[in-house]
């Protein structure tokens with residue numbers, strides 16, 4: 355098990371960051387990995403497969419390539435699958451499931467192809483295990499077998515992860531459109547927030563929903579491994595040595611570094627829907643980073659910076675509400691045509707609310723302490739402006755105006771499927787990174803809010819990092 359060919363699938367657009375992550379986790383030289391569209395291949399050991407499962411924040415799974423053959427029809431798939439020594443990986447007491455992906459396959463039915471592969475695995479076990487064959491379990495299999503078909507080639511993989519790796523084990527409460535943890539981690543990687551020497555800059559998500567971006571970031575900052583709270587399929591496999599795994603887990607635990615209780619948080623989140631803020635808080639607690647993040651309710655169009663960033667700048671990272679999937683709350687919602695200015699809770703109810711409390715999301719109870727004219731410097735979290743109703747009700751142009759006025763020194767990274775967003779915000783992006791949110795093509799736009807100016811800075815647009823770490 356010292357020379358395995360692993361494949362780590364990831365969202366399109368994330369390959370460069372995943373390649374760097376794999377090198378960092380394994381310590382392997384760049385020559386051991388190959389970047390492919392939608393993933394990274396790496397030649398390495400079973401121990402590294404365990405490490406990658408535990409630490410990777412960007413990979414969807416860790417697969418082991420067990421066969422690569424040409425095929426023309428189903429019998430070729432049967433033959434290929436029956437030649438794999440599955441019995442070296444698991445016993446017939448484990449249940450299996452075969453999953454197929456295909457690109458331009460000439461076969462009529464992928465289901466039938468999967469059936470042939472399943473038959474081959476079971477028949478092989480019947481032969482080598484005295485007639486005993488594994489059961490099929492399509493919901494909770496012990497072993498997932500993946501087949502990837504192209505026009506003429508078939509790759510067979512055994513999955514070492516089990517549940518996909520974006521399931522970290524801490525999320526119970528989710529909002530209407532939660533970001534996958536893997537994509538949140540990709541946004542953080544692209545922003546470079548964790549890179550570089552010295553203290554981390556403050557991080558703020560003003561539309562934090564269930565808190566995914568911030569929880570990922572906080573876990574990274576505390577060196578908490580992504581998979582520290584879940585189990586993996588490899589734990590049931592024959593090459594698995596419990597003592598090796600315990601040693602890996604112990605090393606991971608020893609490397610965790612939580613900030614001192616006296617240290618003030620530098621990671622902040624807010625959302626107009628108070629129900630979301632509750633979700634985020636609960637999720638952060640389960641993820642072990644509740645003490646590291648400060649969550650508050652509030653409208654992104656009204657919240658002032660949670661902390662003074664005059665000295666070193668701050669980073670905003672968000673996937674704001676968009677389109678039909680998620681409705682915009684707060685004053686922009688109230689200003690939409692046909693909506694009562696007194697609050698959307700009295701509105702028509704045609705739009706799906708972002709949460710039961712989204713409709714009443716703008717609360718002003720602490721304005722007595724924070725008038726709009728009061729300076730927000732001094733690191734106070736939770737200062738807000740008085741509500742204002744200017745700018746015709748468009749959320750994004752109002753957000754841009756608000757940022758230009760109040761967020762000098764911050765760099766905002768926004769993930770959106772709206773490729774025209776910079777135009778709508780009348781901001782010039784300094785970088786645009788293509789990323790896919792499932793099937794939706796998105797861009798992660800970067801806007802630099804320049805101190806003392808209602809303009810954004812036009813920065814040179816650096817290329818994504820190369821696997822050798824160079825730019």
Ligand SMILES: C[S@@+](CC[C@H](N)C(=O)[O-])C[C@H]1O[C@@H](n2cnc3c(N)ncnc32)[C@H](O)[C@@H]1O
Nearest residue numbers: 532533561563564566626653654682683684708
């Ligand atoms: C696409 S979701 C963000 C999902 C989040 N990243 C997660 O993983 O759960 C957009 C969020 O923006 C919030 N939202 C909508 N209008 C807002 C406003 N005016 N101010 C602040 N948050 C708002 C919604 O309540 C929703 O939680």
